[in-house]
Amino acid sequence: MKTQAPRYVLILGGEFPLRERVLAGALRASGGLPIYTLAGTRTSTTIKFFDGYIVGDVSDPQGVLRAVQQHELEHDATPAAVIPMNDFTVRSALAVSQRYGLHHNSAETVHNCRDKFLMKQVLAGAGLPVPRFGAFLSFEELQRLAGEIGFPLVIKPRELAGSVGVIKVSNPAELRRAYEQCIADIKVLNGACMTTEDVFQAEEYIPAMNEVSVEIANHGHTHRVLGVTDKYLGAEPYFVETGHSVPSVHTGNEELVRIAERACEALGIRYGIAHFEARITPAGVIRIMEVGARTGGDAIMDLVERTYGFNPYEIHVGSYLGKPLDLPAGSLVSRGLAAVSFLKADEGVIQSVKMPRSLPHTIVNMQVTGKPNDVSERPISCRSREGSVEFFWKGRNPEQGFREHLDIARRMASEIFSVRPAARAGTTVAFEEEGSV
Incomplete structure (x- = not known):
């Protein structure tokens, strides 16, 4: 009778700075299972602290799945859980979890949490307090939204993170410049995050204490x-x-x-x-x-x-x-x-x-x-x-x-x-x- 393949916990984004304590938490939670991470390069300074690593781009769902499957062929080991650590890893964690039948948030949940426009629609539909918002693809659509929302407003990419491309616009004279800056900020990334980069959101600016x-x-x-x-x-x-x-x-x-x-x-x-x-x-x-x-x-x-x-x-x-x-x-x-x-x-x-x-x-x-x-x-x-x-x-x-x-x-x-x-x-x-x- 064939024995069950060895299991391991796979951390997506575990090698990123300021997330190092995930290793200690994973070792305690897993009860001794090997803890692996995914790394884009073998020169990462943190991967040596994990029990093992798989080479891949955390933001590429199908690439991550192929890498995990290749690891299974070579080592006869399968993941017991795939853990997302930031926004760019959730879709990859979902792809692997679906293939291996693991616990994970639904595809709908992952998609709605990644797309800020869909997210706001769900939250507003549940009666939760969100700023006035709308989606746009072009400067002309942004102009229309600005007329509806009013100034000041905030524009942002719908699927990026880390404040990239998020800009406050105080008056109509700044709108074109802010739009161009948002696009320029995205282009600097050179596609590294593998997310949709031509969809945007405008929302009411909330003055905050x-x-x-x-x-x-x-x-x-x-x-x-x-x-x-x-x-x-x-x-x-x-x-x-x-x-x-x-x-x-x-x-x-x-x-x-x-x-x-x-x-x-x-x-x-x-x-x-x-x-x-x-x-x-x-x-x-x-x-x-x-x-x-x-x-x-x-x-x-x-x-x-x-x-x-x-x-x-x-x-x-x-x-x-x-x-x-x-x-x-x-x-x-x-x-x-x-x-x-x-x-x-x-x-x-x-x-x-x-x-x-x-x-x-x-x-x-x-x-x-x-x-x-x-x-x-x-x-x-x-x-x-x-x-x-x-x-x-x-x-x-x-x-x-x-x-x-x-x-x-x-x-x-x-x-x-x-x-x-x-x-x-x-x-x-x-x-x-x-x-x-």
Whole structure:
């Protein structure tokens, strides 16, 4: 009688920076199964920490499926679960899970969570609070939508992430320039994300006192909030994230929790952690920005772990393995304030990198990715970063207006990076940044 093929857990996106703790969570959740990742190159610095790896592009569903099937032919091993770690991995995880009959969110759910227009339609149809929105393919359609929605508004690609191409438009005179900038930002990617790049969305601009994300554990029809994160953004008209902190000043906001959990139910998210983002106006009105059927990036899972003492990735992987949620009863108790801020060199060419001789005890991790001869770009998306700094203040509570982590990272970046000016490449349309001098 033929014995069952060896099983392993496959992490899609496990080799990406600021997601390293998924390995610890997966080892605990799997009960000892080998943990594999998928990597685009054998030169990745993180794949050696996994039990094995499969070479492929995480954003190519059929390519990933072929690579997993080839691995099965060569090693007689099949996946027990395929774990998506960001937006560009969910369709690939779905393709492999369908082929091997594994637990995964439905194709409809994955598609609706990837396409921001479909997502907003589902959420609006469920009576959840979203900005006014519409889809467009051309500048003429954008003009029509702008007349209906009014100014200010925000334009964005429907299937990208990391703030790429997301631009605020304050008045009709800026509309053409913003449209051209959005397209230019997409072209810079050169098709690397393998997503539809010629569909866009316009939506009402929501003035916010706070922008937050909510991490929700899902298993079947059970949805439970694990943590709320305060998000910090750079200067408009762009929406680049410059840092995060956990807990949020809105951690006890019962309406926010209710809306986030209802959004997951409306979208049909049945497995794993979902990443929910919202803006909260000065009057306390909540508007949903988006919901991803995957974990939050930018080390947000690490911040949750430091604050509450459990690894969210263990819950994420366990759900895809079919294990019911095992969460502490009652409200989670914070152990302190965790934060991350991103290092940003001045615009230009980095001449030298000088690492600090010592770090304050509140810094628990620092990664410097910028190196000599790198071009430090204008901060308009997550692509323009030169590293990260993670903090933890034991026993500290969240504070409205907290910016200490941002200030420290800004000072550190000015000391670490020596930069000379460089001629602009010409892909960025000039906007007058709000709040700039």
